[in-house]
Amino acid sequence: MEHRRKKILKAAFTLSCAFLLIVLGSGLWAAPKLIQSAKGGNCAACHTDQPALSQSHPDTKDMNLEACRACHTRENMDLTGKLPASHMHLLGGVSCEACHGKTNKPEETPMEKCVACHGPTAKLAEKTKDVKPTNPHTSPHYGTELDCNLCHHQHKKSENYCAQCHSFDFKTP
Amino acid sequence: MKKGDVTEKTLSRRGFLKTAGGAAAVAGFAAGGLGFPSQAQAGPDALPKKWDETCDVLVVGSGFAGLAAAIEAKEAGASVMVLEKMPTHGGNSIINGGVMAVVGSDMQEARGIKDSPDLMLADMMKAGLDMNYPELAKMVAYQSKDAYDWCKQHIGVKFTDPKMLLHMGGHTVARSCPTSIYSGSEIVNKELAKFKELGGTVTTRTYLEKLIRHANGRVVGAQIRTGYRFPDAGSGKVKFVKVKKGVVLASGGFSQDVAFRMTQAPNLVAEVNSTNQPGATAEVLKEAFRVGGNPVQVSWIQLGPWASPDEKGFGLAPHFATGPVFSYGIMVDPKTGKRFISELADRKIRADAIIRTGHAAIGISDDEGQKSCGGPPGTVGKLVERGVVKKFDTLEELSKAHDMPYAAVKESVDNYNSYLKTGTDKEFGRYLQPDAKPIEKAPFYAVRLWPKVHHTMGGVQINTSAQVIGLDGKPIEGLYAAGEVAGGVHGAVRLGSVAVVDCLVFGRIAGKSVAKMKAWS
Structure with a gap:
């Protein structure tokens, strides 16, 4: 009996160690903590481990999206697809709460929220009708109603959902 | 082995997990599905302690067949849930070329083309090397016109001008009717609109993990995952759905499931491309086999020339x-x-x-x-x-x-x-x-x-009422299948534009059959 208990304890110890390692390990790899109160330009508020921008980049602490665009134009150093869209939102003055509401447990944001600010999808499709090789905002499959979130991710790199089957070379903001 | 041994081992194992602060470990086992599972057992599935949701009819898949079944079941008065594992509805149907083989369409009439259901049946059997289940192929050939009329009149699908009627390979005459936009989306989106009009919804990102087959042989429910993120097996939240009338499997084929595809046709390696959407995988078909469905011609996989x-x-x-x-x-x-x-x-x-x-x-x-x-x-x-x-x-x-x-x-x-x-x-x-x-x-x-991998002719066996047939040759009560997940309609080779009509014909049959089933309680 005694022997058995020892064995169990040993196994438990090993398992706990493994568990601890996993927890610690994941901590090291963790994404930056999302500080809800942080201003969009205050990179260091969330990016505590490593600076988000190179040292030669001007201080962004008090910048908003308009200030970024003083240098980053469409033609020169385009930001499209470079920054996660949540950052563009924050820099543009759209807080976490604006999409997720006041909560400690943010849920996924339905497309209706996007449309509420950005306007009807049909209008968007009209605006992008000349994009080559084809209009990204309408298709024979889903019309203009494909969920925005399928391409425009907020907290990770956006993707080109069409690319599952097509070779459309879109730059997704 | 004595009975006592099993109990002791089980208990000591449980004790171990408990001492090790094992809640996390247990959860880990459950989510990871380490593979010792009920799969090995042929017996009945354990019923959950609590059902999270209840419906009369559970449809798995939101393509042509699934939505046709959902509409029919709903119109017959059943409460219907439609699951779609992908973030968008429509499966392969929504990227399909949208051409439907029909005998006696107004398009054929306008072109003065003489045709008959028996001629279409003969074409299907010839291409199918007579491996087709004749009674299933016959349903498709004989009900193609009815399905076409249903599309046009009941759900408002638009087709092209008769001059665009196609003569596709293996058909004796031109009988393939393109939808106005040359996409299956014209049909599937109109089906969805109809289903919504009837008060139905399609729940996307919801994965069928397990069918639950009662000791009495009937499929009584399902274990699903909501908020699932394709292709992460453990993602989402487990829920149990009590299904009072029956489950309709309309999950499509497995052209994109390289691992399973290669168990059936080892030469179809990953480098062989496919025309299908990434969600065309085999897990629902395998689940149908696990609960006892009879596999039919699973290695007959079609490449598009x-x-x-x-x-x-x-x-x-x-x-x-x-x-x-x-x-x-x-x-x-x-x-x-x-x-x-x-x-x-x-x-x-x-x-x-x-x-x-x-x-x-x-x-x-x-x-x-x-x-x-x-x-x-x-x-x-x-x-x-x-x-x-x-x-x-x-x-x-x-x-x-x-x-x-x-x-x-x-x-x-x-x-x-x-x-x-x-x-x-x-x-x-x-x-x-x-x-x-x-x-x-x-x-x-x-x-x-x-060529690219395009269609999987094989699947689970069904009868003319779309009931899934078990290894014992008898229908599995409460389980239906329609479309590409079912086998036998096309035999060795499916003719172009016959998949759409197959899905619509058998989807509707499945919906009508399951609605007639007596509910259990």
Whole structure:
């Protein structure tokens, strides 16, 4: 009996160690903590481990999206697809709460929220009708109603959902 | 082994987990599904302690078949849940070319084409090498007109002008009706609209993990995952759904499931591309087998001969290949410059013939032929712009660009042109379109053709009421299947444009049958 208990304890110890390692390990790899109160330009508020921008980049602490665009134009150093869209939102003055509401447990944001600010999808499709090789905002499959979130991710790199089957070379903001 | 041993082992194991602070570990086992599972057992499934949701009918999949079943069941008064594991509805149906084989359509009538259900049945059986379950194939041929009328009149699907009626490979006559936008989305989106109008919803990102088959043999529910993120097996939240009438499996085929595909056809390695959407995987089919469904012809996997290696997925090339090349042009082996197969043979014969040459075939057409190209408006232009179809001033330039012996290519074209005059293809006995003109008018067009995995004919056995048949030859109570997940309708080879009608016919049958089932409580 005694022997058995020892064995169990040993196994438990090993398992706990493994568990601890996993927890610690994941901590090291963790994404930056999302500080809800942080201003969009205050990179260091969330990016505590490593600076988000190179040292030669001007201080962004008090910048908003308009200030970024003083240098980053469409033609020169385009930001499209470079920054996660949540950052563009924050820099543009759209807080976490604006999409997720006041909560400690943010849920996924339905497309209706996007449309509420950005306007009807049909209008968007009209605006992008000349994009080559084809209009990204309408298709024979889903019309203009494909969920925005399928391409425009907020907290990770956006993707080109069409690319599952097509070779459309879109730059997704 | 004594009974006591098992109990002791089980208990000590449980004790161990507890001491080790094992809640996390237990959860880990459950989520990871380490693979000792109920799969091995043939007996009944454990019922959950609590059902999270209840419905009469649970439909798995939101393509042609699933939505047809959902509409019929809903209209018969059943409460219906439709699950879709992907973030968008429609499965493969929504990227499908949208062409439907129909006997006796108004399009055939307008064109004065004589046809009969028996003729379509004979075409299906011939291509299927008589491996089709005749009673299932017959349902499709005989109910095609009814399904077409349902599409037009009941859910408002629009088809093209009769002059665009297609004559597809393996069919004796032109009977394939394209939807107005040459996409299955025209049907599937109208089905969805109808289902919504009836008060139904499709729950996307919801995965069927397990069917629950009661000790009495009946399928009584399902274990699902909501908020699932394809393809992460452990994602989402587990829920149990009590299903009072029955589950309809309409989960499609497994063309994109390389691992399972290779267990059936080892030569279909990952490098062989597919026309399908990424969610065309086998887990629901495997679940049907696990609960005792009888597997039918699972290794019969179809490759599409009209696919181009120069674009992704199904693409647009199939539209160009089907009309301008196969009906109004020719296909040659670039090495010899000669035709090597009837361009209107069934898909398997053509795909096998291309693969046997060891390289992509070259489809040739001219300015007259390209007019027969289907697809969305501007398809030829888009194909040329994307470099999938290439345009040349002379046949000689076309041959040179593809490393083909010009003299042989010229001879092939001249031969074909002479057959048009006599009305007989002396080489391959191909059906010649009565309105075909000789290939002689510049510009000339070329497309490279190399097959892609397109359709899985096999699946779980069903009867004419769409009930799943078990290994014991008897229907599994409370379990239905329709569309590509079911096997037997097409036998060895499915003819082009017969999948759409198969899905609609059997989807509707499944919906009607399951609604009639007596609810359990």
